[in-house]
Amino acid sequence: EVQLVESGGGLVQPGGSLRLSCAASGFTFSSYWMSWVRQAPGKGLEWVANIKQDGSDKYYVDSVKGRFTISRDNAKNSLYLQMNSLRAEDTAVYYCAREDSMYFDYWGQGTLVTVSS
Amino acid sequence: SYELTQPPSVSVSPGQTASITCSGDELGDKYACWYQQKPGQSPVLVIYQDSKRPSGIPERFSGSNSGNTATLTISGTQAMDEADYYCQAWDNSPVFGGGTKLTVL
Numbered sequence: 001e002v003q004l005v006e007s008g009g010g011l012v013q014p015g016g017s018l019r020l021s022c023a024a025s026g027f028t029f030s031s032y033w034m035s036w037v038r039q040a041p042g043k044g045l046e047w048v049a050n051i052k053q054d055g056s057d058k059y060y061v062d063s064v065k066g067r068f069t070i071s072r073d074n075a076k077n078s079l080y081l082q083m084n085s086l087r088a089e090d091t092a093v094y095y096c097a098r099e100d101s102m103y104f105d106y107w108g109q110g111t112l113v114t115v116s117s
Numbered sequence: 118s119y120e121l122t123q124p125p126s127v128s129v130s131p132g133q134t135a136s137i138t139c140s141g142d143e144l145g146d147k148y149a150c151w152y153q154q155k156p157g158q159s160p161v162l163v164i165y166q167d168s169k170r171p172s173g174i175p176e177r178f179s180g181s182n183s184g185n186t187a188t189l190t191i192s193g194t195q196a197m198d199e200a201d202y203y204c205q206a207w208d209n210s211p212v213f214g215g216g217t218k219l220t221v222l
Contacts, residue, residue: 035211045152045160045203047211059210095159102207103150105171107159 002026002106004096009111016086016115022079022096022108030054030074033099036081038092039110046092049081050099064090086115119208123217130222135191137217139204142185147206149187151180154216155200163202164189196221 008020020036035050049060049070058070069082079096093112097104121141129135139149149167152160162171164180167187177192187206191198199221204214 037211044216045205045213047213050211061210101166102148102211103162103165103205104152104160104211105162105165107161109159 002098004098004106004108006094006096006108006111009094009113011114011116012086013117014087014115017082017084018086018113020081020083020094020096020111020113024077024079024096024098027098029072029077034072034079035097035099035104036070036079037095037097037104037107038090038113039095040089040092043092048094051079083113086113088115091115119206119212121204121206121212121214123202123204123214125215126218126220128220128222129191129194131196132193135194135198135219135221137189137191137202137204137219139187139189139214140185141187141206141212144185144187144206145183147182147208149180149182149204149206151178151187151189152203152205153198153200154203160203191219194219194221 003025005023036048051058051070067085071080093110095110096108098106151164153163154160163178167182168180179190181188201216203216
């Protein structure tokens with residue numbers, strides 16, 4: 001059974017940093033692109049970043065470029081999102097999602113990030 | 118940047134057919150997919166590559182995509198289908214529609 005379990009969310013002040021983790025199991029993690037998708041409270045879904053199977057290619061939505069860094073450790077079956085210079089508008093539930101041919105076939109339960117003073 | 122437009126809300130009576138549209142420039146030239154999200158839960162893929170259903174998704178869910186519009190159709194809508202539905206396509210990067218709240222009443 002495919003499982004994606006996020007962790008690392010919490011309350012952080014504006015300008016602060018947070019590192020999200022996603023533990024994957026039930027599939028060959030190193031064979032898939034992986035993404036982070038977020039959802040602000042009461043709002044829709046927004047793709048944030050993705051990373052190639054071997055970590056050699058990474059892409060970001062414009063609003064997080066230069067502030068967020070996606071990475072992965074295939075030996076640990078884990079995906080990460082380092083978030084720096086956080087803003088109030090980054091407040092959201094962050095989902096880890098597996099990519100398959102331009103769609104997301106499995107999602108984690110999400111972790112809430114709240115940026116507030 | 119590429120945009121996908123969905124109606125904010127759609128209402129349907131139990132047992133009737135619900136149609137949710139997703140509009141985007143030349144969307145028919147891309148693959149569209151659909152996610153269902155119930156309150157407090159993660160999104161679930163219900164249609165991919167325009168019209169394919171993942172394992173475990175009921176046959177009452179179907180999809181089509183042509184021209185500038187993709188459509189999610191739910192036949193014989195049940196109360197359990199009440200949820201938010203999001204379309205998604207790919208234009209250099211993943212793009213989501215704004216979501217449609219389906220009410221079954």
